[in-house]
Amino acid sequence: MTAFKTFTGVAAVLDRKHVDTDQIIPKQFLKRVERTGFGRYAFFDWRYDSEGHANASFELNAPEVTDADILITGENFGCGSSREHAPWALADYGFKVIIAPSFADIFYNNSLKNGLLLITVSEQERDVLMVKAKKGEKLTVSLDSQTLTFSDGTAFAFSFDPYWKEMLVNGWDEISLTMHYEKNITQHELTHTV
Amino acid sequence: MGKSIIDKIWEQHEVVSEEGKPSLLYIDLHLLHEVTSPQAFEGLRQKNRTVRRPDRCFATMDHNVPTLNRYVIEDSIAKKQMQTLEANCQEFGIQLEGLHSDDQGIVHVIGPELGLTLPGKTIVCGDSHTSTHGAFGALAFGIGTSEVEHVLATQTLWQQKPKQLNVVIEGELGYGVSAKDVILSLIARYGTSVGAGYVMEFSGSVISSFSMEERMTLCNMSIEAGAKAGLISPDETTIAYCKDRKYAPISNAFDEAAKRWLALASDEDAVYDKTITLAAETIEPMVTWGTNPSMGIGISQVLPRPHEGADNEREGVKAALSYMGLTGGESLCDVDIQHVFIGSCTNARMSDLRSAARIVAGHTVHKNVQAIVVPGSQAVKKQAEAEGLDVIFKEAGFQWRDSGCSMCLGMNPDLVPSGERCASTSNRNFEGRQGKGARTHLVSPTMAAAAALAGKFVDVRTMLKKGSEVAHDCF
Numbered sequence: 001m002t003a004f005k006t007f008t009g010v011a012a013v014l015d016r017k018h019v020d021t022d023q024i025i026p027k028q029f030l031k032r033v034e035r036t037g038f039g040r041y042a043f044f045d046w047r048y049d050s051e052g053h054a055n056a057s058f059e060l061n062a063p064e065v066t067d068a069d070i071l072i073t074g075e076n077f078g079c080g081s082s083r084e085h086a087p088w089a090l091a092d093y094g095f096k097v098i099i100a101p102s103f104a105d106i107f108y109n110n111s112l113k114n115g116l117l118l119i120t121v122s123e124q125e126r127d128v129l130m131v132k133a134k135k136g137e138k139l140t141v142s143l144d145s146q147t148l149t150f151s152d153g154t155a156f157a158f159s160f161d162p163y164w165k166e167m168l169v170n171g172w173d174e175i176s177l178t179m180h181y182e183k184n185i186t187q188h189e190l191t192h193t194v
Numbered sequence: 195m196g197k198s199i200i201d202k203i204w205e206q207h208e209v210v211s212e213e214g215k216p217s218l219l220y221i222d223l224h225l226l227h228e229v230t231s232p233q234a235f236e237g238l239r240q241k242n243r244t245v246r247r248p249d250r251c252f253a254t255m256d257h258n259v260p261t262l263n264r265y266v267i268e269d270s271i272a273k274k275q276m277q278t279l280e281a282n283c284q285e286f287g288i289q290l291e292g293l294h295s296d297d298q299g300i301v302h303v304i305g306p307e308l309g310l311t312l313p314g315k316t317i318v319c320g321d322s323h324t325s326t327h328g329a330f331g332a333l334a335f336g337i338g339t340s341e342v343e344h345v346l347a348t349q350t351l352w353q354q355k356p357k358q359l360n361v362v363i364e365g366e367l368g369y370g371v372s373a374k375d376v377i378l379s380l381i382a383r384y385g386t387s388v389g390a391g392y393v394m395e396f397s398g399s400v401i402s403s404f405s406m407e408e409r410m411t412l413c414n415m416s417i418e419a420g421a422k423a424g425l426i427s428p429d430e431t432t433i434a435y436c437k438d439r440k441y442a443p444i445s446n447a448f449d450e451a452a453k454r455w456l457a458l459a460s461d462e463d464a465v466y467d468k469t470i471t472l473a474a475e476t477i478e479p480m481v482t483w484g485t486n487p488s489m490g491i492g493i494s495q496v497l498p499r500p501h502e503g504a505d506n507e508r509e510g511v512k513a514a515l516s517y518m519g520l521t522g523g524e525s526l527c528d529v530d531i532q533h534v535f536i537g538s539c540t541n542a543r544m545s546d547l548r549s550a551a552r553i554v555a556g557h558t559v560h561k562n563v564q565a566i567v568v569p570g571s572q573a574v575k576k577q578a579e580a581e582g583l584d585v586i587f588k589e590a591g592f593q594w595r596d597s598g599c600s601m602c603l604g605m606n607p608d609l610v611p612s613g614e615r616c617a618s619t620s621n622r623n624f625e626g627r628q629g630k631g632a633r634t635h636l637v638s639p640t641m642a643a644a645a646a647l648a649g650k651f652v653d654v655r656t657m658l659k660k661g662s663e664v665a666h667d668c669f
Contacts, residue, residue, distance in 0.1 A: 106336050
């Protein structure tokens with residue numbers, strides 16, 4: 001996993017609740033055996049019409065946010081299917097950070113394991129963030145200091161799980177870390193019956 | 195202070211635990227299928243890693259498999275994904291029950307059927323409906339592909355201990371009200387986020403009276419309430435189901451195991467972070483009308499009118515009604531359907547097929563409806579055929595298929611065309627779930643069967659007479 005560095009970017013707004021992983025990446029794209037190249041299929045059924053043309057009414061097709069790095073969205077984002085293709089698609093599309101009042105559990109884990117930073121904020125904060133993002137103000141995301149800062153100086157602090165912070169900031173490989181506990185795992189296998 | 199079953203399973207599986215940090219949890223059973231595993235095996239190869247305990251892994255093919263002419267896979271990308279699973283299982287020494295196996299089926303149907311799913315186990319699978327296995331008093335949850343890779347390499351996962359939600363369902367269910375109606379009703383009342391951050395334990399008199407198959411239906415959809423997992427304390431019903439299953443312990447070993455399993459049940463004074471209740475008598479047959487599983491109503495109710503709802507719900511209701519081609523205030527009994535799907539890891543077991551067949555027997559599928567039955571496993575298919583259920587369905591005009599996930603998510607050729615409406619016994623009514631533009635209504639197997647005959651939704655209770663055959667004058 002690549003280490004997460006502080007950066008400043010454009011934030012896009014997708015003001016919808018309960019966006020499920022079937023919308024983030026529809027089923028017809030889950031048959032591939034690769035981990036890469038899913039960005040072109042992100043939000044496919046919302047993004048394109050039945051003839052394959054960009055759907056002008058879809059929020060993320062607006063020209064000012066086509067290069068967005070940050071997505072600000074509604075509660076329970078990523079609910080439904082456990083498909084990790086969803087964070088693969090979002091990251092490959094270009095998002096580094098997603099901000100919402102809540103995330104579905106499996107999607108949360110899947111995203112962090114791919115270095116896609118998910119930040120939980122209150123509904124009120126989310127509303128303010130959306131208004132500012134829509135004005136085109138750039139947003140600086142720092143996981144080190146756990147802050148979101150707009151170009152006009154408005155700043156928000158966010159809380160973040162210390163375990164995941166350490167993993168993301170250092171870009172550690174979780175399996176390598178777990179391997180350090182191999183003796184404990186073996187011991188467990190010797191002493192526990194199912 | 196007493197312990198819940200979640201506390202007990204957690205303690206027995208903690209390999210490493212430090213205050214304030216996630217625990218390293220041992221995984222007893224890892225179920226695999228073709229869609230969420232290829233990138234995990236590839237990850238192992240890239241890092242020159244191996245599978246730590248292939249004997250604790252078990253694989254099948256279900257998501258992509260055709261349910262007609264199953265050995266002829268025309269979709270070359272799907273075919274490659276299935277061949278990749280075969281090659282990976284062979285390379286890493288994992289047992290695979292593929293297309294040609296009598297034990298093939300939807301992963302959440304065959305696990306219990308084969309006695310792989312047992313009380314007290316930690317069970318994971320790269321599939322959100324892994325929550326199904328919680329019916330046995332196992333801690334079972336869906337994981338992503340990175341976690342699949344982690345479990346393959348280490349047989350463990352780092353997990354924060356979840357909060358605990360007790361869902362108490364007391365009373366007596368009305369005639370014609372099924373386990374599917376219970377879970378759809380729970381989600382309609384409490385929403386799709388009520389379980390977020392929690393493992394849900396189901397308890398109460400309704401749960402005690404449920405069969406294992408009904409318990410599986412309930413736990414299966416706990417994920418649709420946002421829960422990490424759903425589970426039910428083991429009891430004599432659980433033990434009776436597990437006995438003599440193919441991979442379950444035998445003779446003395448089984449008796450010893452049964453004692454351990456029963457001891458896992460939550461203590462009476464167990465403490466939960468939250469408790470919610472549902473009175474059985476208030477539940478009626480449910481139909482979803484919208485684009486997430488909480489958008490459901492009892493069949494006697496009318497559709498919500500967007501302007502009557504809370505401010506923050508109006509846009510969502512409006513968008514869902516628009517996608518579904520419905521109008522607020524109307525009854526679903528007036529809405530024509532074009533498709534019926536009886537299948538999926540929620541409702542494709544023997545009791546589901548028997549209850550649907552009971553409605554269908556002697557009747558004919560409506561001329562405007564295409565109806566299919568997709569058994570949850572090849573074993574279910576065989577048993578149903580032994581009981582003559584296939585004949586009942588086929589004579590009525592249903593198509594009788596081979597097992598797989600099928601139209602629940604339409605990764606195989608079983609799709610609902612855009613703008614058409616399906617009464618489906620599956621678990622998700624998301625936009626495009628059964629095909630781009632498809633309109634999915636989640637219902638129980640008997641409600642689906644009744645809808646197939648009528649060509650629209652009907653209250654199945656009007657067709658059922660307690661203790662007698664289906665009323666023949668309903669149509």
